[in-house]
Amino acid sequence: MKRLHSFLLLTSFLFTFFLLTSCGSSNSSSASDSPAKYIENKGSDTIVNLALAWAEKYQSDHSDVRISVTGGGSGTGIAALVNGTVDLANASRKIKDEEVAEAQSNGVEPVEHIIARDAIAVIVNPNNPVSELTLQQISDIYSGKYTNWTEVGGEDRPIVRLSRETNSGTHVYFLETVLRLGSKDDKTLFSMDTLLLPSSEGIISEVRDNPNAIGYDGLGYVPDDLKTIAIANEAGSAYVLPSIETVNDKSYAIARDLYMYTNGGPTGIVKEYLDWILSDEAQLIVAELGFVPVLK
Amino acid sequence: MEKSLSWREFIITRLIQTSGYSAILFVALIFFFLLREGLPTLTEVDMSSLLNIRWYPIEDYFGILPLITGSLVVTLGAALIAVPFGIGTAVYISEIAPRWMREILKPLVELLGGLPSVVLGFLGILVLAPFLRVFLNLPTGLTALTGSLLLGGIAVPTVVSVAEDALDSVPRAYREGAWALGATKWQTIWRVTLPAARSGVLTAVMLGIGRAIGETMTVMMVTGNAPVLAIKLGSLFSPVRTMTATIAAEMGEVANGSTHYHVLFFIGMVLFIISLVVNIIASSVVFRAKKRAERILS
Numbered sequence: 001m002k003r004l005h006s007f008l009l010l011t012s013f014l015f016t017f018f019l020l021t022s023c024g025s026s027n028s029s030s031a032s033d034s035p036a037k038y039i040e041n042k043g044s045d046t047i048v049n050l051a052l053a054w055a056e057k058y059q060s061d062h063s064d065v066r067i068s069v070t071g072g073g074s075g076t077g078i079a080a081l082v083n084g085t086v087d088l089a090n091a092s093r094k095i096k097d098e099e100v101a102e103a104q105s106n107g108v109e110p111v112e113h114i115i116a117r118d119a120i121a122v123i124v125n126p127n128n129p130v131s132e133l134t135l136q137q138i139s140d141i142y143s144g145k146y147t148n149w150t151e152v153g154g155e156d157r158p159i160v161r162l163s164r165e166t167n168s169g170t171h172v173y174f175l176e177t178v179l180r181l182g183s184k185d186d187k188t189l190f191s192m193d194t195l196l197l198p199s200s201e202g203i204i205s206e207v208r209d210n211p212n213a214i215g216y217d218g219l220g221y222v223p224d225d226l227k228t229i230a231i232a233n234e235a236g237s238a239y240v241l242p243s244i245e246t247v248n249d250k251s252y253a254i255a256r257d258l259y260m261y262t263n264g265g266p267t268g269i270v271k272e273y274l275d276w277i278l279s280d281e282a283q284l285i286v287a288e289l290g291f292v293p294v295l296k
Numbered sequence: 297m298e299k300s301l302s303w304r305e306f307i308i309t310r311l312i313q314t315s316g317y318s319a320i321l322f323v324a325l326i327f328f329f330l331l332r333e334g335l336p337t338l339t340e341v342d343m344s345s346l347l348n349i350r351w352y353p354i355e356d357y358f359g360i361l362p363l364i365t366g367s368l369v370v371t372l373g374a375a376l377i378a379v380p381f382g383i384g385t386a387v388y389i390s391e392i393a394p395r396w397m398r399e400i401l402k403p404l405v406e407l408l409g410g411l412p413s414v415v416l417g418f419l420g421i422l423v424l425a426p427f428l429r430v431f432l433n434l435p436t437g438l439t440a441l442t443g444s445l446l447l448g449g450i451a452v453p454t455v456v457s458v459a460e461d462a463l464d465s466v467p468r469a470y471r472e473g474a475w476a477l478g479a480t481k482w483q484t485i486w487r488v489t490l491p492a493a494r495s496g497v498l499t500a501v502m503l504g505i506g507r508a509i510g511e512t513m514t515v516m517m518v519t520g521n522a523p524v525l526a527i528k529l530g531s532l533f534s535p536v537r538t539m540t541a542t543i544a545a546e547m548g549e550v551a552n553g554s555t556h557y558h559v560l561f562f563i564g565m566v567l568f569i570i571s572l573v574v575n576i577i578a579s580s581v582v583f584r585a586k587k588r589a590e591r592i593l594s
Contacts, residue, residue, distance in 0.1 A: 076548045102551055158435040165521070165545045166354045189352055192362075195438055195520040195535050198545055202421065202517070209426045212435050 037269040039067040043077020043090030044169050045200065046118060046218045047258055051090055053285050054277060065269060074169035075099075081261055082106050087270050089261040092118065092169035092218075110261045115277050117292035119219040119242035120174060120254040122229040123204075125211040130154040132239040134232045135253055139179050141214060144191025149212075161194040162203045162215035171196075173256055174216055216254075219247075220290030247292040255292070330568055334561035341555060351523035351537065353546065353556045360563060362523040366440070366536035367567075369526040370515060373444025374451055374508040379501055381448070382455025383490075386500070389456070390463040391485050402460070409453030417517035420446045425518055432533065438520035440536040446514050451504035458503055462496020463489060495582040502578040506571055509540075516541035539563050 041051055048071035055067035077089035082103045095103075095110055103110050122138060124130060130152055133141075140146050142161055149157045164171040180186035197203050203215040207226055219242050222228060230239035233253050246252040266274050276282055283293035337346070341358050348359030389401050424445060425437030432441075466489050474484040490497065520535025523542075543560050550557040 072548055075550075079551065098551065160436040166352070167546055167548065172354065187355075189350075189355065189357075192350065193522045193524050193535065195436065195522050196537070196545070197438075197521065198516055205421060206425075206436070206438065210429060210436055 037065045039065065039088060039270060039273060040080075040086040041067055041088040041090065041260075042070045042072060042080050042086045044074040044092040044258070045071040046074075046092040046168075046170055046221075047090040047116075049220065050116060050258075050286060050289050050291060053289060054282055057282070057285065058273060058276060065273075067273070073165075073167045075167050078103075078110070078261065081110060081263060082108055084108065084263070087262065088273075091259045091261060092256065093172050094259065095261060108263045110263065111265055113260045113262070113266075113274055114257045114294055115260050115274075116258045116283070116286045116294055117247055118256055118258050119247045119252055119292065120170065120177075120216050120256070121219045121222045121242050122214065122216045122231065122254075123207050123222055123226045124214050124229060125207055125209075126225065126227045127211045128154060128227065130229070131227060132230045132232070134235050135178060135181060136234065138229075138231070139181060139188065142174075142179050142190055142194065143188050144193070155211075157212045159214060160206075160210060160212040161191060162206055162213055163190060163194050163196055164200070164203065164217075165196050165198050170216070170218060174254070177254055177256075178216075218291075222290075244287060244292050258291070327568065330561055330565045334558060334563075334565040337555070337558045337562040340558060346559075349525045351542070353559065356555070358555070358559045359523075360539075360559070360566070362525045363537055363539045363542050363563060364566065365526040365531075366519070366523070367509060367538040367540070367570075369440045369531050369536055370443045370447060370519060370538055371505060371509045373440060373532055374447035375501075375505050377444060377448030378451035378455050378504045378508065382452045382500065382504060383459055383497060385452065385456045386459035386463055386497075387485055387490070390460045391489060392481070402457075405453050405456050408449075409457065411450075413450060413511060413514045414517075416446050416450060417514040420514065420518035434533055436520065436535065438518055438535055440519055440526065440532050440534065443515045443519040443536075443538070444532070446518060447508040447511055450511055450514065451508045454507045455500045455504035458500035459493070459497045462493040462500065465496070466492045498578055498582055502574060505574060509567070509571060509574075512540040512544045516544055521545065539567050 039055075041055065048069060051069045055069050059065055059067060074091040074093050077086065077091055078095055078099050080086040081089035082099065083106070089110075095112065100110060122133070128149070130149060133152060137146070137152050141152065141159055142163070144161075146152060147159055149155050149159055163174070166172075175190065176182065179188045179190065195206070197206065200217050200221045203217055204221065204223060204226065207213045207215045208223075228241060230241045231253055232239045238251075240246050240252045242252045242255070247255040260274065260277075262270060262274070265271075278294065286293045337358075346358055347361055348357065349361055350357040350359045351362050385401075385405065389398055389405075393401060420442055421438075425439075425442050427437070428434065428439070428442055429437030470488050470492055471484055474488045479487070515538045519538060519541065521537045521541055522535040523537040524531075524534065526534075526536045543563055546556070547560055550560060
């Protein structure tokens with residue numbers, strides 16, 4: 001018993017020691033750079049990897065700038081901008097009217113910048129024989145009209161619908177563009193038994209494991225071992241897989257702009273950073289991560 | 297000397313008193329805060345829409361029934377697992393296991409209690425959910441049952457350590473008396489030790505249930521979060537959305553002071569009231585049990 005205790009004590013002590021030393025070293029390196037300028041960047045989980053890659057590259061070229069990037073969802077980022085805790089809010093959807101109103105009542109004037117484009121890929125398990133769907137069929141699957149894969153030409157399996165949580169910009173975009181097919185008067189909702197998963201990773205691991213599942217996610221997040229569905233705008237038109245080309249020539253239907261919002265027109269270091277983001281160098285990173293660069 | 301001692305005594309008494317009262321103060325403050333943020337719901341949302349079966353807050357559907365039933369199903373399942381396992385383990389550790397075994401088991405159970413729930417959630421997503429889907433031939437493994445199994449695992453250490461303490465504090469004379477009358481080990485445990493430790497064991501069960509109903513991270517990861525009314529028998533095998541997961545998933549997003557924000561606090565209020573009721577029932581049962589014991593003794 002005594003031995004067990006001292007063993008536990010020793011391991012926990014060592015663990016703490018490593019933690020302390022690793023923290024210490026990273027602190028000292030950042031202290032020697034003496035960063036003068038900070039940019040707080042927060043918001044959409046869709047954009048977070050891209051924003052991190054940009055921040056890393058920019059910081060390695062400008063050692064006097066420190067950029068902190070966090071996710072949490074588009075709404076979270078915009079709420080933080082409204083509360084004045086961030087300089088740049090990432091959003092995978094346009095800011096809502098009520099958010100603008102709330103911002104203005106707080107003395108914040110959100111200004112929109114399109115920083116990249118993104119396609120939403122509809123994904124299924126590789127063992128699912130279905131590989132092509134029309135927008136209408138996907139809408140009917142998610143609204144609960146179809147409940148078995150045979151209804152869209154697949155095997156006799158129940159359909160398990162996966163979606164991001166309602167606080168995700170991707171969720172809202174998918175609802176408006178796919179479920180309601182872009183019509184503002186359409187009040188179609190997700191079927192009640194749609195699984196709402198809190199992360200992209202949750203959707204991907206469930207689709208990878210479950211041959212009944214259908215999910216959607218940003219193109220940049222879909223790994224190669226899942227099957228991406230080719231989508232036709234309407235019955236009879238060509239089925240199109242999402243790619244940089246098909247998003248840019250607008251033949252792939254579920255694609256959207258990605259935004260950063262600033263309080264008022266950007267100034268100083270934030271303006272320099274935003275200008276760099278729209279440069280060819282930064283847009284190359286966009287393409288590397290599976291998103292679609294903004295066309296000049 | 298005398299004076300400084302009484303001074304010190306005075307300060308220490310006051311300090312202890314304050315920390316005692318602060319617990320009451322904090323609970324009262326929390327409840328007040330919940331009421332202040334949650335009650336506006338009743339003026340902003342109709343009762344009929346609140347008792348609806350559709351939860352889709354971004355389109356102003358605020359039916360909280362699916363969330364309440366979801367929490368209850370998962371918690372009930374967890375209790376069905378944690379109570380027999382927890383009490384059984386506690387009985388084994390305190391009454392049956394040899395001394396060296398006890399010395400190993402107790403710290404191990406406590407270690408289990410210290411496992412971060414997010415780690416259990418990962419295990420659930422990667423191991424338990426795929427296994428259950430194949431084993432039970434379900435459409436998806438992200439179900440109430442998956443949540444119940446993991447929550448049961450989370451609640452077991454709480455039940456074990458509290459129940460074991462209660463069993464341990466039963467005077468040795470009780471057991472010796474039973475043995476002297478020729479009772480077997482099992483009869484002693486079932487008829488003497490467990491009833492004598494009843495109030496402590498019941499507290500253990502209530503604490504375990506409290507742990508399960510309040511748990512957030514694990515259920516959010518493994519129950520699928522589909523807001524479906526969970527009142528059918530098959531609900532245990534289909535996805536559900538719990539109150540805690542709803543608050544955790546949506547609180548970060550809502551605009552401060554909006555209807556959705558108030559409804560989330562209202563859900564928090566409901567959760568608070570449910571655990572309050574559970575606690576009151578538990579303590580009243582314990583109280584009655586005590587009175588009966590006193591009657592027998594007198």
